[in-house]
Amino acid sequence: MANEHISLRIVKDxxxxxxxxxxxxxxxxxxxxxxxxxxxxxxxAIDWQFLTELPKPVGEIGxxxxxxxxxxxMLVIIASICSIPMGIAAGIYLSEHQQGRLxxxxxxxxxxxxxxxxxxxxxxxxxxxxxxxxxxxxxxxGIALGIMMLPIIVRSTEETLKLxxxxxxxxxxxxxxxxxxxILKVIVPAGLSGIVTAVIISIAxxxxxxxxxxxTAFGNPFMNLNILKPVNSLPLLVFNYAASPYPEWHALAWxxxxxxxxxxxxxxxxxxxxxxxxxxxx
Amino acid sequence: MNADREQYPVVxxxxxxxxxxxxxxxxxxxxxxxxxxxxxxGAAVFMVLLVAGIFLTLLIESLPSIKAFGIRxxxxxxxxxxxxxxxxxPFLAGTLITAFLSLAISLPxxxxxxxxxxxxxxxxxxxxxxxxxxELLAGIPSVIYGFWGLFILVPIVRGIEMKLGVAPLGIGxxxxxxxxxxxxxxxxxxxxxxxxxxxxxxxxxxAYSLGATRFEVIKKVVLPYVFSGITAGNLLALGxxxxxxxxxxxxxxxANVIPKSIFAPANTMAxxxxxxxxxxxxxxxxxxxxxxxxxxxxxxxxxNIAGKQIIKKMSVQV
Numbered sequence: 001m002a003n004e005h006i007s008l009r010i011v012k013d014x015x016x017x018x019x020x021x022x023x024x025x026x027x028x029x030x031x032x033x034x035x036x037x038x039x040x041x042x043x044x045a046i047d048w049q050f051l052t053e054l055p056k057p058v059g060e061i062g063x064x065x066x067x068x069x070x071x072x073x074m075l076v077i078i079a080s081i082c083s084i085p086m087g088i089a090a091g092i093y094l095s096e097h098q099q100g101r102l103x104x105x106x107x108x109x110x111x112x113x114x115x116x117x118x119x120x121x122x123x124x125x126x127x128x129x130x131x132x133x134x135x136x137x138x139x140x141x142g143i144a145l146g147i148m149m150l151p152i153i154v155r156s157t158e159e160t161l162k163l164x165x166x167x168x169x170x171x172x173x174x175x176x177x178x179x180x181x182x183i184l185k186v187i188v189p190a191g192l193s194g195i196v197t198a199v200i201i202s203i204a205x206x207x208x209x210x211x212x213x214x215x216t217a218f219g220n221p222f223m224n225l226n227i228l229k230p231v232n233s234l235p236l237l238v239f240n241y242a243a244s245p246y247p248e249w250h251a252l253a254w255x256x257x258x259x260x261x262x263x264x265x266x267x268x269x270x271x272x273x274x275x276x277x278x279x280x281x282x
Numbered sequence: 283m284n285a286d287r288e289q290y291p292v293v294x295x296x297x298x299x300x301x302x303x304x305x306x307x308x309x310x311x312x313x314x315x316x317x318x319x320x321x322x323x324g325a326a327v328f329m330v331l332l333v334a335g336i337f338l339t340l341l342i343e344s345l346p347s348i349k350a351f352g353i354r355x356x357x358x359x360x361x362x363x364x365x366x367x368x369x370x371x372p373f374l375a376g377t378l379i380t381a382f383l384s385l386a387i388s389l390p391x392x393x394x395x396x397x398x399x400x401x402x403x404x405x406x407x408x409x410x411x412x413x414x415x416x417e418l419l420a421g422i423p424s425v426i427y428g429f430w431g432l433f434i435l436v437p438i439v440r441g442i443e444m445k446l447g448v449a450p451l452g453i454g455x456x457x458x459x460x461x462x463x464x465x466x467x468x469x470x471x472x473x474x475x476x477x478x479x480x481x482x483x484x485x486x487x488x489a490y491s492l493g494a495t496r497f498e499v500i501k502k503v504v505l506p507y508v509f510s511g512i513t514a515g516n517l518l519a520l521g522x523x524x525x526x527x528x529x530x531x532x533x534x535x536x537a538n539v540i541p542k543s544i545f546a547p548a549n550t551m552a553x554x555x556x557x558x559x560x561x562x563x564x565x566x567x568x569x570x571x572x573x574x575x576x577x578x579x580x581x582x583x584x585x586n587i588a589g590k591q592i593i594k595k596m597s598v599q600v
Contacts, residue, residue: 023394117525208423
């Protein structure tokens, strides 16, 4: 460095800056490309009929994705019922017991859970629920998605509740409020925005998951409201139709991609707005 | 500041008042208290049981395959469901090549993003837009990446392959690595940005005061300081790349052979499970697929824990 002339060093500095800026902006180009193609090909496919009708057989024009929309909602609801209460309770436990052997074991397990590839969760749901019931079902898919939501909810609940000052809890306890009411009516409401954000983000994560549904919810060309029967979901429909050789089905898949992308990205933006406007602050 | 301070005793007094007035039966609270404690502890124990259950289930379900093939499963080159011969080497090779290739492609981009957002531009509209874009990129479902890759990227890659004179399939390892690289940039970049912002100003100022340019400060002060953090971010990204299923399944071409070049079709551990699990009719076939799932579980677990440990050490040190 010392032997280089100062102007050379300045040139290197400028070049490096250009390089960094160039690569940085280049890395968001794929986002623009993806959104552009989804909108371009998806908007053409979407109309009222698309949202309310069932898919039609190959060769017939039209048809919609109503079964997949309803199926995705069913799966998300089942997953939420399975994971939200459990996840919040475990998160409260972790924030209340910051040290201890059980807490560190739970933290490790949550980390492991977060890293498990989604396809492996699919295998688990298959072995645990599809094999005993002897049928693919909405409930098995919902549970697979629920397992994927858990780590996100547990971690964010813990992180949020840790931020709430001890004095708030002490004030409540000093007034003679029982511990469980202190937690449920003082601590949890104070951290509610963080918990709600976590739930929304976890729903956004799993709503787009396909891999754990391949051999649990399985997909279904018809409308189904029975949780013990296979259901279709938006990502499954995109996967199945994209792999088909028929242009009509490709059009349906583009439309479904657009609906899915808008849904997931809107949830993400919504979660961000909540964190901004309704922040835990002390 | 003052207003804040006065606010929360009032809030808590109000809520405490409301709570007490509801029911203050002392005898009644004791059992509720115990139930509440055991509910919380139960949820915590459930997490441990869940992970243990997942591991044991994978292990038990893959026992038939482990017994039949033993260690040969890891280096066997033939995957032939008809003959009942299962070796996972093609998928191990496919996974490793795809994952590391995608990491190599994403590295300049994620590193640039970390440096740009962590060092050059920390406040204002431009970094906020970039940051949001990265978050959205991370939020797009993987099946959409796969679909987009199949219809947009595959023809482009086919064009490149024609120019290079290799078989213009379009699908294959290279295309998968491209799609994966786009998908993992956000993971490495957001952690990289965080650690670069943690570099103490004193260190940088000391270097500047000695006459270093910004490039030299970044190269000789910032990057050595955050090396382990950047490594951790890329480890986590690698873990994602290894476990990613849908996008890869749609563009890798599903060939159960050891890939001969980076343009050849192949299969990864995740994609072979996705493709063949529902077709696996006999017991040993299913069991072999579950064993691949077990391998996937163990590998991603080790990578993730290693990454998280590095992050923990960093945050203690800083």
